[in-house]
Amino acid sequence: MNSGVCENKTCKCMPGFGGVDCSLLSCGSPLIDPSQRPTVASNTSCSSCDDGFGGFNCNVCQTDAGCRSKPPSRTSFLGNEEMVCNKKSEVYHNAYMTCAVRAPELTGFFPGEYSLTMSLDPVNKTVNAQLWLGYTEQFYCDIPNCTLATTEENGVVQTKWDCPTLNCKCIKPTLMCGGVPGPVVTLGDVVDGLKGPFSLTCPQNSNECDFYIKDLSGLFPTGLKMTDCDLGECVFPSEMQSTVTTIKSTMSPGVIACLAILGVLVLFLIVVCSIARRNQLILRRTPYTLNAEAASLEFRNVGYTLNKDGLEILKGISGAAPAGVVLAVMGPSGAGKSTLVDILAGKRKDGKVTGQILLNGKQVHESDIRRAVGFVDQEDTLPPTQTVYEAVLYSAMLRLPEAMPIHRVHERVSEVIEMLGLTHCADRRIGNVTARGISGGEKRRVSIALELITRPPILILDEPTSGLDSYSAHMVVEQLCKLAASKTTTVILTIHQPRSDIFFMFDQTLVVSKGSALYFGPTATAADYFIQRGLVCPPNYNIADYLLDIAMDQELVAKAKSFNDGSENEKAGLSTGHQTHISGNAVSRRAVSNGNSNNNSRNALQHNNASDITRNSYETSVPIEEEGSARSSTASFSEEGARKKQNTVYPVSFLAQLQVIMKRNFQTLIRDKSLLVLHLAVAIVLGVFIGGLYYQVPMNLAGFQNRAGSLFFMLALLGFSSISALGAFTDTRTLFIKERSNGYYPPLPFVISTLLFDLIPLRIVPSIFMGCISYFMIGLSPVVETFFKFLLIIVLFNVATAMFCLVIAAAVRTTGVASLASSIVMLFMMLFGGFMINSGNIPAALTWIQYFSMFKYGFEALAVNEVATSKLIDNIQGVAFNVPGSLILQKLFGFDLGGYWRNMIILIGFNVLFIVLFWGIVTFRLKERK
Numbered sequence: 020m021n022s023g024v025c026e027n028k029t030c031k032c033m034p035g036f037g038g039v040d041c042s043l044l045s046c047g048s049p050l051i052d053p054s055q056r057p058t059v060a061s062n063t064s065c066s067s068c069d070d071g072f073g074g075f076n077c078n079v080c081q082t083d084a085g086c087r088s089k090p091p092s093r094t095s096f097l098g099n100e101e102m103v104c105n106k107k108s109e110v111y112h113n114a115y116m117t118c119a120v121r122a123p124e125l126t127g128f129f130p131g132e133y134s135l136t137m138s139l140d141p142v143n144k145t146v147n148a149q150l151w152l153g154y155t156e157q158f159y160c161d162i163p164n165c166t167l168a169t170t171e172e173n174g175v176v177q178t179k180w181d182c183p184t185l186n187c188k189c190i191k192p193t194l195m196c197g198g199v200p201g202p203v204v205t206l207g208d209v210v211d212g213l214k215g216p217f218s219l220t221c222p223q224n225s226n227e228c229d230f231y232i233k234d235l236s237g238l239f240p241t242g243l244k245m246t247d248c249d250l251g252e253c254v255f256p257s258e259m260q261s262t263v264t265t266i267k268s269t270m271s272p273g274v275i276a277c278l279a280i281l282g283v284l285v286l287f288l289i290v291v292c293s294i295a296r297r298n299q300l301i302l303r304r305t306p307y308t309l310n311a312e313a314a315s316l317e318f319r320n321v322g323y324t325l326n327k328d329g330l331e332i333l334k335g336i337s338g339a340a341p342a343g344v345v346l347a348v349m350g351p352s353g354a355g356k357s358t359l360v361d362i363l364a365g366k367r368k369d370g371k372v373t374g375q376i377l378l379n380g381k382q383v384h385e386s387d388i389r390r391a392v393g394f395v396d397q398e399d400t401l402p403p404t405q406t407v408y409e410a411v412l413y414s415a416m417l418r419l420p421e422a423m424p425i426h427r428v429h430e431r432v433s434e435v436i437e438m439l440g441l442t443h444c445a446d447r448r449i450g451n452v453t454a455r456g457i458s459g460g461e462k463r464r465v466s467i468a469l470e471l472i473t474r475p476p477i478l479i480l481d482e483p484t485s486g487l488d489s490y491s492a493h494m495v496v497e498q499l500c501k502l503a504a505s506k507t508t509t510v511i512l513t514i515h516q517p518r519s520d521i522f523f524m525f526d527q528t529l530v531v532s533k534g535s536a537l538y539f540g541p542t543a544t545a546a547d548y549f550i551q552r553g554l555v556c557p558p559n560y561n562i563a564d565y566l567l568d569i570a571m572d573q574e575l576v577a578k579a580k581s582f583n584d585g586s587e588n589e590k591a592g593l594s595t596g597h598q599t600h601i602s603g604n605a606v607s608r609r610a611v612s613n614g615n616s617n618n619n620s621r622n623a624l625q626h627n628n629a630s631d632i633t634r635n636s637y638e639t640s641v642p643i644e645e646e647g648s649a650r651s652s653t654a655s656f657s658e659e660g661a662r663k664k665q666n667t668v669y670p671v672s673f674l675a676q677l678q679v680i681m682k683r684n685f686q687t688l689i690r691d692k693s694l695l696v697l698h699l700a701v702a703i704v705l706g707v708f709i710g711g712l713y714y715q716v717p718m719n720l721a722g723f724q725n726r727a728g729s730l731f732f733m734l735a736l737l738g739f740s741s742i743s744a745l746g747a748f749t750d751t752r753t754l755f756i757k758e759r760s761n762g763y764y765p766p767l768p769f770v771i772s773t774l775l776f777d778l779i780p781l782r783i784v785p786s787i788f789m790g791c792i793s794y795f796m797i798g799l800s801p802v803v804e805t806f807f808k809f810l811l812i813i814v815l816f817n818v819a820t821a822m823f824c825l826v827i828a829a830a831v832r833t834t835g836v837a838s839l840a841s842s843i844v845m846l847f848m849m850l851f852g853g854f855m856i857n858s859g860n861i862p863a864a865l866t867w868i869q870y871f872s873m874f875k876y877g878f879e880a881l882a883v884n885e886v887a888t889s890k891l892i893d894n895i896q897g898v899a900f901n902v903p904g905s906l907i908l909q910k911l912f913g914f915d916l917g918g919y920w921r922n923m924i925i926l927i928g929f930n931v932l933f934i935v936l937f938w939g940i941v942t943f944r945l946k947e948r949k
């Protein structure tokens with residue numbers, strides 16, 4: 020016992036201990052050989068010590084004379100020195116100490132007077148300690164590898180022993196360690212399991228020391244105060260070389276590290292913001308032009324095969340849309356029109372694409388095609404809470420050059436809105452299935468307006484007239500023809516079954532049947548082409564309908580294809596050249612200007628001159644230049660080059676993108692109040708409910724259960740309310756994919772804006788509301804610091820669970836699967852959260868699960884914060900007890916009592932991890948694939 024070294028039933032004891040197993044106190048003085056010192060019976064004290072010595076076991080010198088009363092056991096370095104008694108806290112050779120221990124928490128369980136004896140050895144860097152209740156030793160500890168530092172800070176000198184580990188042994192049977200009847204609680208396991216670190220701090224001119232063992236900090240929240248300390252060692256004066264270090268800084272290394280990380284983060288943000296601002300200013304100063312010249316698009320042998328089953332959807336289709344024409348791609352449903360225009364627009368396809376696409380006669384990269392093309396999809400994906408004007412304006416602000424003055428942007432928006440006949444509904448909200456807004460046809464035109472706003476060199480539209488009445492369809496196609504005629508934009512569109520008047524507005528027609536081109540050439544000569552092949556359009560029959568009839572009937576298709584007039588170029592495929600298109604264009608324009616709904620193309624051919632007049636009038640109706648400087652599309656591409664130099668392919672800077680997206684998200688939040696109001700209302704109602712249920716809980720056994728229950732229930736509510744993030748994100752996800760694909764903005768500003776507008780109003784504010792209400796109603800700790808630490812944890816927890824749901828929402832496409840996955844994971848996290856099963860009782864094979872539970876960290880932090888410093892006072896069957904809450908937390912829940920900050924940091928870690936995951940998934944997964 021007591022660190023004695025025993026061999027062959029003989030023990031060599033430490034000074035102050037004796038007996039066969041070193042369990043008895045020895046008296047006399049440490050100057051006597053330990054084996055010669057007189058011992059006393061167990062559980063009794065030394066009645067007297069040698070002169071000049073005192074303390075529990077006569078180890079502590081009191082006077083210089085005492086140290087000199089016997090010959091020293093070692094020799095002085097200087098030879099003729101006499102020993103002195105050093106009573107200062109700075110120890111040089113081997114000091115002994117006896118203190119009374121003040122620990123109200125301990126006396127609650129084990130009443131009596133506590134003393135601590137210690138041997139402090141700076142040479143061997145060890146400390147040995149024994150705790151006594153009365154004169155009965157309860158436990159002892161061997162503490163190796165200590166470092167000793169004596170410091171002076173603000174004039175106060177103090178000595179601190181820091182030891183990383185300790186080995187303690189509880190002595191049985193004793194009151195504290197068990198084996199005797201009486202105490203409700205024993206500390207045998209706790210003491211035997213102590214690991215450290217340990218520290219002892221003794222100020223110079225004080226008889227009080229602080230004793231700290233990390234594992235016991237929960238048991239003794241107010242600390243273990245050592246009073247009436249008596250310390251002394253016999254040393255030679257030459258050994259007393261002071262090593263006092265003066266400390267200037269008052270900050271701990273942890274605080275300094277945190278401040279340094281914070282500083283680096285702030286610096287990083289400042290640098291990023293400065294670069295972003297610089298880029299914005301450069302873009303604002305860059306001279307701009309809008310595209311003023313249409314581009315041509317030629318496609319050769321375009322084929323498309325599905326990867327999964329090798330199905331050939333397109334079979335070598337060729338054609339061209341020269342600059343400034345309208346090319347219509349027609350064909351029956353499923354013929355491959357959408358697939359073709361997707362490929363022409365440079366959209367990412369799942370299958371294998373073959374063939375060539377030439378922009379302005381040159382083969383360019385797919386991304387260059389995407390930049391040159393404005394694409395209007397078959398489906399309308401629009402922001403439902405915006406008005407028509409706002410939707411077009413936001414598109415303009417994201418896609419027109421940032422240098423363009425805002426009044427010019429507004430003018431351009433009004434111009435496009437008017438062009439598409441949307442003026443009457445400009446201030447109406449777009450709406451969706453739940454909130455009715457503008458009509459389907461108006462939505463179609465808004466989709467076109469969003470793309471038209473930038474006046475792209477090529478505009479590709481998939482079924483722009485679907486869902487429109489014949490008047491609107493005519494108007495839309497007419498506007499597209501005007502656009503093409505103005506020579507600023509080439510238009511390629513798919514159309515299912517146009518009316519004849521619309522049909523003759525197209526310059527070129529490509530008829531697709533089962534993935535092959537049946538006809539490509541001027542619209543006006545389509546009828547003649549088929550007449551030559553014996554396929555005559557019946558009188559009074561819409562020629563467009565007749566073409567579709569042929570395309571659907573494989574016998575007729577075969578007949579058309581088998582005809583050989585000797586001119587391969589005139590067969591379905593690439594047509595002869597530019598002149599052909601111009602003449603075709605001229606023919607069709609005539610049909611438009613006459614309002615001719617006659618289906619026969621021969622009639623159309625008779626009005627060639629009128630069509631030219633109409634074209635001229637188109638040219639004057641659409642402004643070509645912006646801000647006075649006309650530029651070719653080549654010039655526009657060099658402007659792209661300037662943007663590339665600034666590492667951006669977007670016309671507006673990152674800051675401008677962020678500003679526009681955030682403004683739109685803010686409007687959505689304000690206009691679609693349901694989610695915000697619901698979250699706040701639920702937070703308030705549930706806050707009051709929890710507060711009422713656990714109203715002013717007392718600090719007894721039942722109250723302890725209620726406190727822990729209320730904290731866990733709060734976390735459960737917040738965790739499950741986070742699942743709403745799934746639905747909220749699913750709504751915006753489709754819009755993001757479409758806008759990203761159309762080059763509105765990159766993922767980062769979207770991610771930042773989504774996080775800000777989900778986390779602040781829907782997670783942080785409601786959790787603060789609920790926390791504030793329930794905290795004071797339940798009667799949790801009134802300490803201000805504890806309250807703010809509580810709020811910090813529930814906010815961090817709620818943000819982490821919401822981020823987790825956002826990650827699931829981004830990763831899983833199906834909302835049903837995403838909700839199921841989130842709910843199940845949430846339930847498992849709850850199960851392993853520390854409330855439902857004690858962490859010490861989890862089967863070994865499953866213990867790892869608890870480390871993934873955000874509930875565990877949140878609950879442990881909340882419980883430790885709330886209960887660790889409080890006391891549980893109750894009376895069970897007449898037995899009164901007064902137990903520190905910390906003991907219950909440790910024993911009942913297996914919690915680490917010093918774990919508040921660690922749990923908080925882990926929750927922050929979860930947040931950071933989920934934010935990075937969310938960004939990664941949005942960036943690398945949420946891409947349009949057709």
Ligand SMILES: Nc1ncnc2c1ncn2[C@@H]1O[C@H](COP(=O)(O)OP(=O)(O)OP(=O)(O)O)[C@@H](O)[C@H]1O
Nearest residue numbers: 325332351352353354355356357358359369515949
């Ligand atoms: N990724 C795909 N997986 C399976 N089938 C596909 C895929 N892409 C296209 N197809 C098939 O290819 C054919 C052509 O599709 P596409 O959408 O291009 O036709 P469409 O002419 O535009 O029809 P509609 O006028 O009805 O929109 C259809 O039969 C379609 O089912």
